[in-house]
Amino acid sequence: xxxxxxxxxxxxxxxxxxxxxxxxxxxxxxxxxxxxxxxxxxxxxxxxxxxxxxxxxxxxxxxxxxxxxxxxxxxxxxxxxxxxxxxxxxxxxxxxxxxxxxxxxxxxxxxxxxxxxxxxxxxxxxxxxxxxxxxxxxxxxxxxxxxxxxxxxxxxxxxxxxxxxxxxxxxxxxxxxxxxxxxxxxxxxxxxxxxxxxxxxxxxxxxxxxxxxxxxxxxxxxxxxxxxxxxxxxxxxxxxxxxxxxxxxxxxxxxxxxxxxxxxxxxxxxxxxxxxxxxxxxxxxxxxxxxxxxxxxxxxxxxxxxxxxxxxxxxxxxxxxxxxxxxxxxxxxxxxxxxxxxxxxxxxxxxxxxxxxxxxxxxxxxxxxxxxxxxxxxxxxxxxxxxxxxxxxxxxxxxxxxxxxxxxxxxxxxxxxxxxxxxxxxxxxxxxxxxxxxxxxxxxxxxxxxxxxxxxxxxxxxxxxxxxxxxxxxxxxx
Amino acid sequence: xxxxxxxxxxxxxxxxxxxxxxxxxxxxxxxxxxxxxxxxxxxxxxxxxxxxxxxxxxxxxxxxxxxxxxxxxxxxxxxxxxxxxxxxxxxxxxxxxxxxxxxxxxxxxxxxxxxxxxxxxxxxxxxxxxxxxxxxxxxxxxxxxxxxxxxxxxxxxxxxxxxxxxxxxxxxxxxxxxxxxxxxxxxxxxxxxxxxxxxxxxxxxxxxxxxxxxxxxxxxxxxxxxxxxxxxxxxxxxxxxxxxxxxxxxxxxxxxxxxxxxxxxxxxxxxxxxxxxxxxxxxxxxxxxxxxxxxxxxxxxxxxxxxxxxxxxxxxxxxxxxxxxxxxxxxxxxxxxxxxxxxxxxxxxxxxxxxxxxxxxxxxxxxxxxxxxxxxxxxxxxxxxxxxxxxxxxxxxxxxxxxxxxxxxxxxxxxxxx
Numbered sequence: 001x002x003x004x005x006x007x008x009x010x011x012x013x014x015x016x017x018x019x020x021x022x023x024x025x026x027x028x029x030x031x032x033x034x035x036x037x038x039x040x041x042x043x044x045x046x047x048x049x050x051x052x053x054x055x056x057x058x059x060x061x062x063x064x065x066x067x068x069x070x071x072x073x074x075x076x077x078x079x080x081x082x083x084x085x086x087x088x089x090x091x092x093x094x095x096x097x098x099x100x101x102x103x104x105x106x107x108x109x110x111x112x113x114x115x116x117x118x119x120x121x122x123x124x125x126x127x128x129x130x131x132x133x134x135x136x137x138x139x140x141x142x143x144x145x146x147x148x149x150x151x152x153x154x155x156x157x158x159x160x161x162x163x164x165x166x167x168x169x170x171x172x173x174x175x176x177x178x179x180x181x182x183x184x185x186x187x188x189x190x191x192x193x194x195x196x197x198x199x200x201x202x203x204x205x206x207x208x209x210x211x212x213x214x215x216x217x218x219x220x221x222x223x224x225x226x227x228x229x230x231x232x233x234x235x236x237x238x239x240x241x242x243x244x245x246x247x248x249x250x251x252x253x254x255x256x257x258x259x260x261x262x263x264x265x266x267x268x269x270x271x272x273x274x275x276x277x278x279x280x281x282x283x284x285x286x287x288x289x290x291x292x293x294x295x296x297x298x299x300x301x302x303x304x305x306x307x308x309x310x311x312x313x314x315x316x317x318x319x320x321x322x323x324x325x326x327x328x329x330x331x332x333x334x335x336x337x338x339x340x341x342x343x344x345x346x347x348x349x350x351x352x353x354x355x356x357x358x359x360x361x362x363x364x365x366x367x368x369x370x371x372x373x374x375x376x377x378x379x380x381x382x383x384x385x386x387x388x389x390x391x392x393x394x395x396x397x398x399x400x401x402x403x404x405x406x407x408x409x410x411x412x413x414x415x416x417x418x419x420x421x422x423x424x425x426x427x428x429x430x431x432x433x434x435x436x437x438x439x440x441x442x443x444x445x446x447x448x449x450x451x452x453x454x455x456x457x458x459x460x461x462x463x464x465x466x467x468x469x470x471x472x473x474x475x476x477x478x
Numbered sequence: 479x480x481x482x483x484x485x486x487x488x489x490x491x492x493x494x495x496x497x498x499x500x501x502x503x504x505x506x507x508x509x510x511x512x513x514x515x516x517x518x519x520x521x522x523x524x525x526x527x528x529x530x531x532x533x534x535x536x537x538x539x540x541x542x543x544x545x546x547x548x549x550x551x552x553x554x555x556x557x558x559x560x561x562x563x564x565x566x567x568x569x570x571x572x573x574x575x576x577x578x579x580x581x582x583x584x585x586x587x588x589x590x591x592x593x594x595x596x597x598x599x600x601x602x603x604x605x606x607x608x609x610x611x612x613x614x615x616x617x618x619x620x621x622x623x624x625x626x627x628x629x630x631x632x633x634x635x636x637x638x639x640x641x642x643x644x645x646x647x648x649x650x651x652x653x654x655x656x657x658x659x660x661x662x663x664x665x666x667x668x669x670x671x672x673x674x675x676x677x678x679x680x681x682x683x684x685x686x687x688x689x690x691x692x693x694x695x696x697x698x699x700x701x702x703x704x705x706x707x708x709x710x711x712x713x714x715x716x717x718x719x720x721x722x723x724x725x726x727x728x729x730x731x732x733x734x735x736x737x738x739x740x741x742x743x744x745x746x747x748x749x750x751x752x753x754x755x756x757x758x759x760x761x762x763x764x765x766x767x768x769x770x771x772x773x774x775x776x777x778x779x780x781x782x783x784x785x786x787x788x789x790x791x792x793x794x795x796x797x798x799x800x801x802x803x804x805x806x807x808x809x810x811x812x813x814x815x816x817x818x819x820x821x822x823x824x825x826x827x828x829x830x831x832x833x834x835x836x837x838x839x840x841x842x843x844x845x846x847x848x849x850x851x852x853x854x855x856x857x858x859x860x861x862x863x864x865x866x867x868x869x870x871x872x873x874x875x876x877x878x879x880x881x882x883x884x885x886x887x888x889x890x891x892x893x894x895x896x
Contacts, residue, residue, distance in 0.1 A: 400819070403817065412835075
């Protein structure tokens with residue numbers, strides 16, 4: 001695999017690379033690499049031990065293979081597990097010290113990194129390859145007692161919180177990619193909202209893979225203490241390369257009594273070119289635990305990028321009266337493949353969950369919804385509602401629905417419905433008649449199809465997501 | 479669990495074939511829940527919990543007590559899986575060549591079994607195959623009366639494994655209704671592994687009903703492979719309430735334009751019953767239709783499973799596929815698991831599925847009680863209404879009566895006041 005940059009795909013506007021000298025760990029996966037990462041990040045011993053434990057476990061695990069999209073074998077020894085822009089080796093103390101080239105990159109991406117000029121009121125933690133570059137708005141958040149920083153910083157400054165919650169939702173032993181992440185995770189965001197605090201602004205992370213032959217293994221941990229609220233956004237981009245790059249992140253959410261976490265993702269990793277060459281393998285483990293009573297976790301995702309998307313943001317509804325929600329749009333075009341969905345595990349009484357999934361498949365793509373609703377014996381009076389709709393454009397693509405539904409409790413109700421169809425020709429005709437061309441009409445109808453999910457996104461993201469929906473489908477009509 | 483499987487066959491060639499199949503089976507043994515197809519029904523566990531050993535020794539047949547259905551019909555009688563006799567007098571045939579029936583031989587069986595080479599239960603079935611029947615209905619013949627397959631189990635069948643198969647070929651323009659009527663008078667527990675191969679040629683039509691007369695403490699696995707050609711029509715109705723363990727798989731290939739496959743089931747599962755219905759409907763040609771309607775009532779620690787898949791090939795445009803599965807859970811000990819799956823590669827299609835599970839609708843109950851109906855009666859009415867909705871499309875009154883009678887017998891819900 002060569003790391004040559006290709007620029008044949010005009011639709012992907014984030015496909016540029018930033019020419020920054022980077023500092024990498026030795027190639028390959030080994031105890032040495034893990035020790036190197038840990039040393040680089042000046043981690044305490046317990047964390048190194050934790051990583052090594054994960055590595056030991058990893059050696060006994062096999063890569064899962066039950067998923068629908070198959071991919072060529074990944075050579076884990078041919079990857080860099082740590083890559084940092086050289087200039088950040090000495091950590092910058094303020095924005096002025098951050099490498100101007102990095103700032104420029106984020107400007108191109110449209111991230112309001114510069115606190116002074118910000119308009120949108122979003123606090124951003126930007127992760128570039130393996131290290132977190134800068135976190136904006138720290139002052140204002142600190143006043144409220146909110147901790148929003150990179151996970152590396154949290155390990156140094158708030159070790160008790162990290163120690164208490166890290167791996168408590170996704171255990172070390174979970175599955176291959178989660179365990180791999182536990183062994184080699186490099187950076188990511190850490191959020192702690194103290195009791196009864198409503199986070200005054202949207203918190204946001206931007207992930208970018210820049211260096212070639214690099215895997216990105218970020219780890220995000222969000223804790224909403226009793227009675228708190230936070231809305232968190234995540235965006236992702238990567239340069240266009242003709243190689244496949246691995247992204248295996250772990251995201252853990254913990255909501256205590258009466259707390260609410262809203263987690264939104266707009267995933268726009270490089271999807272590969274029109275012939276299916278290159279692109280990101282997005283193998284992410286996202287899981288939230290509604291530990292406390294009346295807690296709520298809501299996942300919203302717009303998945304338009306990546307060569308292969310394979311993830312199931314899940315909710316473990318432990319607390320009584322807790323609520324889990326999952327809103328998803330997955331768009332696949334050309335040779336993209338997505339196998340995504342959610343798991344709602346009802347353990348507490350009166351727990352509720354809602355799943356709305358919209359899959360759109362065009363070109364030669366494959367789009368699968370796979371989900372689990374499991375209502376346990378003790379979860380009396382629980383409810384689930386699931387709706388999965390798929391839209392097919394052309395007869396070379398596929399749309400699949402694989403729900404697993406288990407009801408072990410007579411006082412609980414589960415409702416599931418799914419439909420698959422193509423764009424309604426009458427609707428198309430109606431739009432055409434009113435002067436919209438075919439592409440505009442499709443974009444309008446698809447946006448309408450996705451409306452239920454788009455509505456869940458915060459304002460700024462919703463606009464971006466809407467555009468993304470249209471762009472992703474360009475060239476798929478006719 | 480000890481497996482005492484002894485293979486015998488007159489011909490050397492068949493013997494070798496049986497041995498090869500048995501060794502394929504033995505490599506992995508009975509399927510368990512780690513396999514996707516058996517995720518909700520761990521056969522290995524179920525069998526090892528209920529059987530200390532399984533053998534395939536020949537048992538001397540005890541004469542079954544003949545129990546006729548009170549409708550005009552033709553009959554095929556099977557005893558412990560083997561063809562015993564048949565009677566088509568009701569039909570008043572002028573031409574004896576309207577159909578052909580014979581004891582199923584291994585060679586014939588292999589013609590069909592070869593397509594399921596990778597199915598371990600099929601390997602086991604072929605290795606220990608004991609019999610069954612082969613029925614061929616000739617072109618243009620439309621049966622006047624239904625064919626009842628009396629499926630008797632008699633004698634001491636303790637720890638016995640019965641492997642048999644059935645083949646039904648419906649030639650062009652033929653039409654038949656088959657009622658499989660299971661009567662279990664056996665002693666001791668047995669496990670039955672059956673493969674059914676059903677082929678429908680152009681314009682053929684077959685309605686297949688499965689009903690059991692009495693309760694059975696035995697273990698049934700059945701795999702039906704159905705292939706439909708142009709304009710043909712297959713309907714399967716499955717009413718196996720009162721059976722301790724059952725897994726019924728239907729693999730339906732819509733391999734001709736305008737063909738139509740339908741599966742209906744209404745089950746009441748009682749004390750520790752475990753039944754699974756699994757379907758795989760493959761739309762391989764344009765303009766085909768499929769319809770599935772599965773209703774399960776679950777009481778007293780029973781477990782109901784429905785795994786239904788609809789596959790639509792990229793050339794199968796204008797497909798219309800619908801699937802509905804509903805579970806009515808009556809108590810805390812019971813479980814309903816479903817996996818309604820869609821795999822679709824064509825865009826001009828209408829495919830949908832719905833699945834619900836929950837308790838009795840409180841509003842419906844209130845409505846009935848407000849009209850002076852006692853709670854116990856009201857619940858029974860709701861359960862009956864829920865199951866009988868599956869029968870709506872059946873036009874034949876005789877058959878509807880048999881099925882209503884079946885429901886009356888098997889709805890055994892002990893109402894406990896909260």
